[in-house]
Amino acid sequence: MDYLSADKVLIVDLGTSEVTEDDLSEDLVAEKIGGAAIAKQLCEEHADGNPIVISTGLLTGTLFPATAASFITAVSPVTGKISHCPVTLKVGLEIQYSGFDYIVLKGASETPVFLWVHDGIADVTDAADVWGKDVWDTTESWRKTMGDDLIQTLVIGKAGEDGSDIAQVCCNYWASGDRFGFGKLFGAKKLKGLAFRGMGLLEAADAPEFVELSLDVLEEIKESGLAGTHGIGDLMAAAGHPEAKDWLAPIVHRHSACYNTPYATNTFVFLDADPKQIEETDNPEPGFLVTDMGALLGFHKIGLSAAEACQCLKACARYGIDGAAAAELSLAAGKSTASEIQESLLGLSGKATVAGAGTFSPWCPVQPLFDAAEEAGGDPSAWWERRMAVSYIFGIHPIFAAMCPEITEEDLLEVAGIGTEIEFAPETLDKAIAGLTG
Amino acid sequence: MGIKIDALKCTGCMACEMACGYHRDDGFALLSSCIVAYRTREKKDYFGVLLKREEDLLIARPEGTEIRRLGETEEEADSGKEQDASAKPMLLREACDLCEEMEIGPMCVKFCPVNAITEE
Ligand code: SF4
Ligand code: SF4
Numbered sequence: 001m002d003y004l005s006a007d008k009v010l011i012v013d014l015g016t017s018e019v020t021e022d023d024l025s026e027d028l029v030a031e032k033i034g035g036a037a038i039a040k041q042l043c044e045e046h047a048d049g050n051p052i053v054i055s056t057g058l059l060t061g062t063l064f065p066a067t068a069a070s071f072i073t074a075v076s077p078v079t080g081k082i083s084h085c086p087v088t089l090k091v092g093l094e095i096q097y098s099g100f101d102y103i104v105l106k107g108a109s110e111t112p113v114f115l116w117v118h119d120g121i122a123d124v125t126d127a128a129d130v131w132g133k134d135v136w137d138t139t140e141s142w143r144k145t146m147g148d149d150l151i152q153t154l155v156i157g158k159a160g161e162d163g164s165d166i167a168q169v170c171c172n173y174w175a176s177g178d179r180f181g182f183g184k185l186f187g188a189k190k191l192k193g194l195a196f197r198g199m200g201l202l203e204a205a206d207a208p209e210f211v212e213l214s215l216d217v218l219e220e221i222k223e224s225g226l227a228g229t230h231g232i233g234d235l236m237a238a239a240g241h242p243e244a245k246d247w248l249a250p251i252v253h254r255h256s257a258c259y260n261t262p263y264a265t266n267t268f269v270f271l272d273a274d275p276k277q278i279e280e281t282d283n284p285e286p287g288f289l290v291t292d293m294g295a296l297l298g299f300h301k302i303g304l305s306a307a308e309a310c311q312c313l314k315a316c317a318r319y320g321i322d323g324a325a326a327a328e329l330s331l332a333a334g335k336s337t338a339s340e341i342q343e344s345l346l347g348l349s350g351k352a353t354v355a356g357a358g359t360f361s362p363w364c365p366v367q368p369l370f371d372a373a374e375e376a377g378g379d380p381s382a383w384w385e386r387r388m389a390v391s392y393i394f395g396i397h398p399i400f401a402a403m404c405p406e407i408t409e410e411d412l413l414e415v416a417g418i419g420t421e422i423e424f425a426p427e428t429l430d431k432a433i434a435g436l437t438g
Numbered sequence: 439m440g441i442k443i444d445a446l447k448c449t450g451c452m453a454c455e456m457a458c459g460y461h462r463d464d465g466f467a468l469l470s471s472c473i474v475a476y477r478t479r480e481k482k483d484y485f486g487v488l489l490k491r492e493e494d495l496l497i498a499r500p501e502g503t504e505i506r507r508l509g510e511t512e513e514e515a516d517s518g519k520e521q522d523a524s525a526k527p528m529l530l531r532e533a534c535d536l537c538e539e540m541e542i543g544p545m546c547v548k549f550c551p552v553n554a555i556t557e558e
Contacts, residue, residue, distance in 0.1 A: 062466050063456055063549060090452065090477070097468070136481075149478040173481060201467040211460060215548055222551065230449070253483050254500075257449035260456060262551035264449040268483035278446065278500040280484045287483065 001026045001101075003205045003420045004058060009042070010100045010122050012115060013049070014189050015107035017124040024101050030422050034058030034101075036084040036392035037432040039073035042104050043082055049106025050075065052185060054087075054095060054154070054194065057395015058416050061096035061202060061259070064214040065221055065407065066400040068258035070095040071392055072154070072169060076180035078351060079358035084436075085169075086177040086361060086391075086398050087154065089266070089291070091196065093259040094152035096395075098198030109190040114155075116146070118197045127192035134158060134318040135170045142195045155193030156183045157320025158346060163187055165349050166325040168316075174266075175292040175317050177363035177398070179354060183320050205421040213415050220406045221262050225371040231255035232267040232290050238369045238403070241297060248296070248306045251275050253287060261397045263404075266291045269310045288314040292363060298327025299341075308338035315342045324363075325352035356381070359437055360388035360398070369403035389433040439536060440558050441473075441544065443498035445486035447554035450475050454487065454546035454555055461537050461545045472534045473546050473555075487554075492533045 001007045001024040009022040032038045035057035042053045053073040060067050070092035076083035087095065095103075099120030109124070112131035116123045130138045135157040143151050153172050160167035160183035167183030170176055186193065204210040229238075233245035233252065248267070253275045255264035266289055269275070273286035288310050290296055295316070299309035316323040329348045330341045355362040366384050368376035376383040384402065391401035394412050401407060413424045455471045462470035472490040479485070489496040497504040508529065537544045547555045 061456075063453070063460060065551070093452070149480075199467070199469045201463060201465045201469075203465040207460070207464055212542070215542065218549065218551060222553075255449060256483070256485070257451035257551075260451055260453040260549075260551075262451075264451075270483075280479065281482055283482070285481055289480075289483065 008100045009102040011104045013107050014109040032432050033393045036071050037436045046106050051106040054103040056096045060395030061093045065218045066261045066397040068261050068397045069395045077184045078181040083180040088258040091152040091171045094196040097200040098196040112190050114192045115194045135320050136173050152196045156186045159319045159321045160187035166322045168322040174289045177361040179361045204419040206418050210418045230264040239365045265399050295323025328352040364398040375405040442556045442558040443487045444554045445498040445500045450485040453549045457545035457549035490528045
């Protein structure tokens with residue numbers, strides 16, 4: 001596969017630490033396009049090793065708007081079937097540029113390990129020194145050891161190591177879209193995480209045309225109803241919780257976006273510094289980046305203050321716990337104060353609700369957002385599943401896909417064709433989606 | 439003509455960095471961009487944009503823009519100060535040429551989704 005690809009599939013046997021590489025077959029791309037659709041196939045091919053597949057979408061890391069997402073695919077301990085969750089922030093981007101399109105992790109290690117992926121090289125590396133450390137300290141430790149603050153991580157904390165039902169794989173320091181207990185699976189494989197860094201180059205078959213079409217779509221987005229909206233607050237309001245936006249507002253510091261995503265889906269709150277301070281604070285850990293609207297709303301529902309809710313989210317992220325599941329299970333257990341909740345986090349067990357069909361993560365609200373409501377028509381659930389499938393194939397940020405009708409399937413097929421010299425027909429996409437959701 | 443950056447508007451999305459990388463390498467890459475979103479202070483939520491120009495480095499911080507002579511930046515980066523950790527790799531890159539050969543104009547301006555970069 002010559003274009004929009006590193007042309008490499010990495011197979012890692014965690015049992016033997018053996019690492020092998022395959023080329024990415026162009027025929028496979030012509031049939032399944034990319035991302036979670038190919039990851040599912042790899043997952044089935046390596047089923048005897050109970051694999052975890054890390055994948056990039058066909059357009060991930062390009063100049064097409066919102067191409068921030070990579071994905072984790074595995075048989076979920078929560079749903080019992082192959083499920084997929086997105087990896088966003090700048091982690092999805094770094095995966096793309098670290099030199100592999102797909103990474104299959106099969107088997108289990110006997111001792112704690114992590115996978116260090118950098119510039120087309122992958123090493124199974126001892127993780128004994130970070131086993132037992134929380135998510136924050138682990139990311140910190142890897143960045144320090146490798147001497148690069150821009151290393152991006154997928155990492156578990158104590159919850160995953162202990163086999164908690166609600167363990168989550170986190171991105172750097174923050175919550176991810178893992179609602180499927182993939183953190184538990186990482187822990188069972190003694191896989192502390194993956195660290196990525198890369199300076200690769202992605203070539204497009206017709207780069208000028210690819211860029212021109214990307215810019216046309218971006219310009220349409222800039223003129224859409226999304227202009228001027230940003231952050232978790234506006235997202236909560238768009239999802240039907242305007243009161244939660246006001247509740248959060250006093251502690252908001254700044255909003256930030258995942259790679260090349262026109263809407264800032266993340267909001268940093270200051271818990272131990274003045275949220276109005278714009279100069280760099282002396283406090284090395286002044287607050288928390290809220291990346292998970294559902295989890296925040298879960299703690300809001302319990303009746304906590306916004307600061308208390310965000311303290312709980314921070315504790316969840318350090319332990320590597322799915323905040324939305326923690327909020328739901330805490331509420332069911334009658335926990336009503338932030339300290340009670342935080343003290344009991346590691347002991348929580350049980351299954352939380354998973355909205356949707358269990359294929360794609362409900363970290364992206366299971367509803368159309370902003371102007372997408374009109375496009376969703378009379379069957380928003382079916383619309384959402386298809387929209388997610390499309391975004392998980394091409395590498396589009398799922399939350400952005402749920403709010404932005406300007407990114408059409410036609411545009412995606414066209415730009416994918418321009419970028420790869422492969423002709424992708426609408427029927428190809430329909431088939432890839434059917435394979436993914438069937 | 440020059441480039442003006444409003445770091446308070448910036449969401450740290452890196453689109454400008456990729457757009458500049460495309461201008462340099464005719465593909466998607468970040469290695470040669472002369473504009474970068476600095477993001478090493480992730481836990482502090484402190485981010486902005488660095489632009490390498492012929493004579494100096496423009497540092498667009500949330501609290502305002504600072505301009506450093508290249509020699510000055512080099513000395514500070516060599517001293518290992520955290521403040522300028524992102525600046526050092528910039529010193530080796532080519533300076534902004536305002537995308538003079540690009541038909542569509544300055545790429546970073548075009549691709550910034552929140553209009554934090556403008557021509558002046
Ligand atoms: S104007 Fe062109 S060369 Fe200058 S920073 Fe922007 S993209 Fe790079
Ligand atoms: S494109 Fe705009 S918002 Fe994104 S990092 Fe650059 S200046 Fe900031």
